[in-house]
Amino acid sequence: MTPYLFFFFVSIAALAYGTYTDFKERLVSNWVTYGMVLLGLAGHALWAIIASDAMIFGVSLAVTATTFALSYALYKAGVWAGGDVKVFTGLAALNSVNPAILARLGIISIPFFQPISLPIFPLSLFVFSLFAMLPYGAALAAARLMKNSLQKEKFKQDLKTMVVQALELAAAVVGLSPLLAMANITQLAILPLLFAIALIPKKPRLVLAAVLLFLGLWFNGELAAQEFVGLLGLFIGVYLLFKLYTLSKVLMRKPVKIAELQAGMISAQTIVQNGKSVKIVPETGIKKLIKYFALNKSGKAMQLLQPKGKVIVSSRAAGGLTEEQISELKRLAREKKIPEELMLKESAPFVPAVLIAYIALNIVGDVIWLWVF
Numbered sequence: 381m382t383p384y385l386f387f388f389f390v391s392i393a394a395l396a397y398g399t400y401t402d403f404k405e406r407l408v409s410n411w412v413t414y415g416m417v418l419l420g421l422a423g424h425a426l427w428a429i430i431a432s433d434a435m436i437f438g439v440s441l442a443v444t445a446t447t448f449a450l451s452y453a454l455y456k457a458g459v460w461a462g463g464d465v466k467v468f469t470g471l472a473a474l475n476s477v478n479p480a481i482l483a484r485l486g487i488i489s490i491p492f493f494q495p496i497s498l499p500i501f502p503l504s505l506f507v508f509s510l511f512a513m514l515p516y517g518a519a520l521a522a523a524r525l526m527k528n529s530l531q532k533e534k535f536k537q538d539l540k541t542m543v544v545q546a547l548e549l550a551a552a553v554v555g556l557s558p559l560l561a562m563a564n565i566t567q568l569a570i571l572p573l574l575f576a577i578a579l580i581p582k583k584p585r586l587v588l589a590a591v592l593l594f595l596g597l598w599f600n601g602e603l604a605a606q607e608f609v610g611l612l613g614l615f616i617g618v619y620l621l622f623k624l625y626t627l628s629k630v631l632m633r634k635p636v637k638i639a640e641l642q643a644g645m646i647s648a649q650t651i652v653q654n655g656k657s658v659k660i661v662p663e664t665g666i667k668k669l670i671k672y673f674a675l676n677k678s679g680k681a682m683q684l685l686q687p688k689g690k691v692i693v694s695s696r697a698a699g700g701l702t703e704e705q706i707s708e709l710k711r712l713a714r715e716k717k718i719p720e721e722l723m724l725k726e727s728a729p730f731v732p733a734v735l736i737a738y739i740a741l742n743i744v745g746d747v748i749w750l751w752v753f
Contacts, residue, residue: 383423383424383427384479384481384484385481386423387420387423387474387475387479388481388742389480390416390419390420390423390474391416391471391474391475391479391738392735392738392739393751394412394413394415394416394470395437395467395471395735395738397412397713398412398413398467398731398735398736399729399731399732399735402463402729402730402731402732403729403732406590406644406729407463408463408466408467408725408731410466412470413463413466413469413470414466414470415470416467416469416470416471416473417444417469417470417473418473418693419473419474420440420444420473420474420475420627421437421440421441421444421473423474424436424437424439424440424473425437425478439476440473440498441475441477443472443473443499443501443502444469444476445470446472446502447468447471447502448469448472449466449474451464451465451468451469452465453564459696461730462686463730463731464730467730467731467734468502468505468506468734471502471505471734471738472502474502475495475501475502475505476499476501476502477495477497477499477500477501478495478496478501478504478741478742478745479495479525479604479742479743480493480494480495480739480742480745480746482742482743482745483745488743488745491496491536491559491750492745492747492750492751493743493744493747494745494750495745496746496749496750498749499512499516499745500645500745500749501538501741503715504741504746504748505734505738505741506525507632507748508736508737508738508740509730509734509736509737511737512733512734512736512737513728513730513733513738514621514622514625515621516618516632516728516732516733516736517624517625517628517728518622518624518625518628519622519624520628520632520728521624521625521628521631521632522730523592524628524632525624525627525631526632528631531627531630531631532546535623535627535697538623539620541643542616542619542623543616545614545615546612546615546616546619547589548577548585548586548589548612549574549615550594550608550611550612550615551589551590551593551596551608552570552573552574552576552588552589553570553607553611554592554593554596554597554604554607554608554611555589555591555592555593555594555595555596556570557570557596557607558595558596558600558604558613559595560691577589586663590660593608595680596608612736628728632725632726632727632728633648633723633724633725633726634723634724634726635721635722635723635724636686636721636722636723636724637720637721638706638709638710638713638718638720638721638722639710639713639720641701641706641709641710641722642701642706643700643701643702643703643706644700644701645695645701645724646697646700646724646725646727647694647695647697647701647722647723647724647725648695648723648724649661649693649695649722649723650691650693650694650695650696651691651692651693651709651712651718652688652689652690652691652692653689653712654688654689654690654691654692655689657689658692658718661716667718688699692705692708692709693705693709693714693722694752709722
């Protein structure tokens with residue numbers, strides 16, 4: 381038990397300090413990340429000696445090396461920044477398996493919240509970190525939204541429409557559930573029925589939703605009322621989460637003069653040079669990609685992802701601008717081939733999301749893998 385407690389507290393301390401510096405300076409000090417690697421490997425080596433089991437250190441070393449290799453590949457692909465590579469490598473050195481500290485201390489005894497012995501904790505942490513970015517990114521976007529009057533007004537209008545739609549959906553579910561149960565039809569049939577209802581014109585849809593809500597309340601008033609309130613809150617919460625996260629792409633961007641660019645700044649635009657021609661490639665949204673793939677236009681989708689020509693800067697490069705790229709942009713701006721300003725991303729610090737994910741995994745253990753296996 382003691383080794384897991386040690387690795388847990390070191391990880392929490394490092395992530396907490398890294399979160400502070402990531403918010404304040406947008407970096408995590410090397411002494412923190414390298415210290416995690418050193419303490420992780422040294423701690424597992426000492427544990428292996430005490431337990432007379434060389435596999436303890438061998439597994440830790442293998443997981444650390446594998447995590448570094450995969451993280452570095454993400455860095456070279458422009459998905460991650462260099463600091464993210466070092467943070468995950470350090471956490472892998474400290475945690476080859478899930479500490480699941482609450483379960484190991486006996487505080488949580490739920491079967492599915494227990495740890496497993498497979499050394500795949502860095503993969504679990506990566507997945508949970510991506511999910512943690514959703515509410516975390518939405519919270520950051522909400523803070524920015526309060527300072528943007530134009531986007532705030534648009535958001536209010538969208539919110540009104542969404543609340544009406546949430547009311548309709550919640551009413552439909554409450555009314556359809558008892559009807560399907562009476563007909564001995566699976567509740568999964570609600571999904572296609574909801575899609576069908578969504579295609580009905582607005583006024584008839586409102587009338588149908590009111591009728592279904594009345595039916596639900598008539599069959600079981602108290603239960604239906606509780607379900608209606610719960611579903612309404614769920615639908616509104618999910619909408620706000622995704623809407624705010626989507627808005628973060630607009631709210632966390634700003635134009636900066638090319639003459640004032642600094643290394644590490646993250647471009648929100650992709651600029652491609654094809655021969656003597658230089659153009660700014662329109663941003664590729666996930667909706668557009670899905671549309672092209674759905675229409676069997678995968679070639680068009682690949683052109684958006686990999687435009688022809690030399691990519692000078694890419695909006696998908698998380699590592700930020702290099703000095704060479706800045707010099708090239710300045711030259712092109714002087715030659716009037718590109719505008720004098722470049723749109724930059726004010727990306728959300730990633731370490732706080734990793735901290736959230738790490739805490740969550742220590743609460744729920746390896747629930748994902750226990751459910752899969």
